Amino acid sequence: MSSPFELTRNITIGQYLVRNSIIHKLDPRFKLASFAILLVGIAICDSYIGNLIGLFLSIYLFHLASIPVSYGVSGLKPAIPFMIIIGLMQLFLYKEMSPDNVIYWQLGFLEVSSASIKIVIISVLRFMQIIFLSSILTLSTSTTEITRGLERLLSPLQKVKFPVHAFSLIITIAIRFVPTFAMEMEKMMKAQASRGAEFGTGAWWQIIKRTTEMFPLIIPLFNVALARGEDLILAMEARCYTPGSSRTVYTQYKANGNDYVALLVSVGIVFVLVFIPYPW
Amino acid sequence: MNQPILSVKDLTYVYMKSTPLEHQALLGVNMEITEGEIVAIIGHTGCGKSTLIQHFNGIHFPQTGHVMINGMDLTKPKLDVKSLRRQVGLVFQNPEDQLFEKLVGDDIAYGPFKMKLPLEEVRERVKWAMEMVGLPFDEMKDRATFALSGGQKRKVALAGVLALRPKILVLDEPTAGLDPKSRRELLEKIKKLNQEEGITVIFVSHNMEEVAYLADRIYVMAGGKEVCHGTPEEIFTNPEIILQHRIGTPETVRTLHRLHEEGYAVNTGRFRVEDASTEIRKLLPE
Numbered sequence: 001m002s003s004p005f006e007l008t009r010n011i012t013i014g015q016y017l018v019r020n021s022i023i024h025k026l027d028p029r030f031k032l033a034s035f036a037i038l039l040v041g042i043a044i045c046d047s048y049i050g051n052l053i054g055l056f057l058s059i060y061l062f063h064l065a066s067i068p069v070s071y072g073v074s075g076l077k078p079a080i081p082f083m084i085i086i087g088l089m090q091l092f093l094y095k096e097m098s099p100d101n102v103i104y105w106q107l108g109f110l111e112v113s114s115a116s117i118k119i120v121i122i123s124v125l126r127f128m129q130i131i132f133l134s135s136i137l138t139l140s141t142s143t144t145e146i147t148r149g150l151e152r153l154l155s156p157l158q159k160v161k162f163p164v165h166a167f168s169l170i171i172t173i174a175i176r177f178v179p180t181f182a183m184e185m186e187k188m189m190k191a192q193a194s195r196g197a198e199f200g201t202g203a204w205w206q207i208i209k210r211t212t213e214m215f216p217l218i219i220p221l222f223n224v225a226l227a228r229g230e231d232l233i234l235a236m237e238a239r240c241y242t243p244g245s246s247r248t249v250y251t252q253y254k255a256n257g258n259d260y261v262a263l264l265v266s267v268g269i270v271f272v273l274v275f276i277p278y279p280w
Numbered sequence: 281m282n283q284p285i286l287s288v289k290d291l292t293y294v295y296m297k298s299t300p301l302e303h304q305a306l307l308g309v310n311m312e313i314t315e316g317e318i319v320a321i322i323g324h325t326g327c328g329k330s331t332l333i334q335h336f337n338g339i340h341f342p343q344t345g346h347v348m349i350n351g352m353d354l355t356k357p358k359l360d361v362k363s364l365r366r367q368v369g370l371v372f373q374n375p376e377d378q379l380f381e382k383l384v385g386d387d388i389a390y391g392p393f394k395m396k397l398p399l400e401e402v403r404e405r406v407k408w409a410m411e412m413v414g415l416p417f418d419e420m421k422d423r424a425t426f427a428l429s430g431g432q433k434r435k436v437a438l439a440g441v442l443a444l445r446p447k448i449l450v451l452d453e454p455t456a457g458l459d460p461k462s463r464r465e466l467l468e469k470i471k472k473l474n475q476e477e478g479i480t481v482i483f484v485s486h487n488m489e490e491v492a493y494l495a496d497r498i499y500v501m502a503g504g505k506e507v508c509h510g511t512p513e514e515i516f517t518n519p520e521i522i523l524q525h526r527i528g529t530p531e532t533v534r535t536l537h538r539l540h541e542e543g544y545a546v547n548t549g550r551f552r553v554e555d556a557s558t559e560i561r562k563l564l565p566e
Contacts, residue, residue, distance in 0.1 A: 215380060
């Protein structure tokens, strides 16, 4: 029997697994760029076959990164409710004006058509690919690497006065604290459960009951988050962090063959996904 | 010999089982605790103490092995977890982080309210719990929780668990991070709870002075197992165990041992502060 309190169990985005794989060794700049290119490809691709190819490739990446596929797939679990809600909305609300769109069912402004069914399936596939890709990125890249990579990639934007460093720092902190807050939440849930708290016992329509049940968690969690924020500020200041001043880094990245190959492969995949006219 | 109120048999536990982050925390723990005892669990960080005591409260369930608490078998799937949590009160590390109500009284009343007790009884229990931990009911019940000092917050958190009227009280490092005065006060309260209310107390601690002061028996844990147990006299006077598991000893033990080594006739087993001072005073010329 697994414990009901292991919240971090299924959160694969934001964890980092130390491995010695090709994916882990890629230059973070190139890894991020490839990631962004692949995301664009997945977002544009709207055929069944293209998305299935994308799904297969993103699962294959787990293998390349020596991360168990089952662990990567378990990262889908927390996203299932969102996928269902978005899927239902698209199923009933999506409308397309095209001659070959068949309408199966209609009630007022709600309608189910062949186009809406297609978009539901495609968006579920897309969602899975995006979760897999983001999991692989964060599982194979430490947060400092992500920040440095991002900062370096965005550095041209400094010319137009874009606060590149602050931006990448914000992203890093946000990603870094997902597992931390999940753990804090776990601690709170345990402590409140041992005082007799119950979570999620109200039926789904008892919104007020369900919300008040969460108060014993939300309020302490806010407190902890603020306290952690303050600690973070102190820790950064203690190391002489000055916002806005220019910083040097001691890790210099130098791309090698593998990095260029990864980038080229990503571009190739996007071409395969987007420009080949698949029959379905 | 009484029937043990809590017994643990060959308990193992793996965190994040079947993920790449899996981590074995317990490797077969055995333990028996009799009603009315105060038992200390000591051992180095990461030896599985916290994981073990979370089993006592139905936060974790045995993956293999058995835990029996007051006649309830935790391996049974149809276990009444609510009733278990009423019998075993668990106070986590830094429990003051978990207060969420605006007023002290409301926070302590949270547990009894969840038990659906009548208002009168909730009030009664809150009053009793507050007085048990040394917070005057009339004066403190309407104070804001967030304006309290660290020591007071911890007392509030302890009272919140006591208000459930548990038979067994489990504490995870109850005095960590408290100033010496609050520390002493809290220890006295715990002792009083045991002596006056007959509550069985199990606590985890790194502070050997505290262990010497409170515990009737000690369990030493290392590497996910319990490696030995005995009375404080047995543990603290056994240099082998102390060295092997790098357990600290109370200052009184160190003093007595030192005197013993120097050739003075002292009884090294008498480490409670009063006893030790009598031993030392015996050596002094009139």
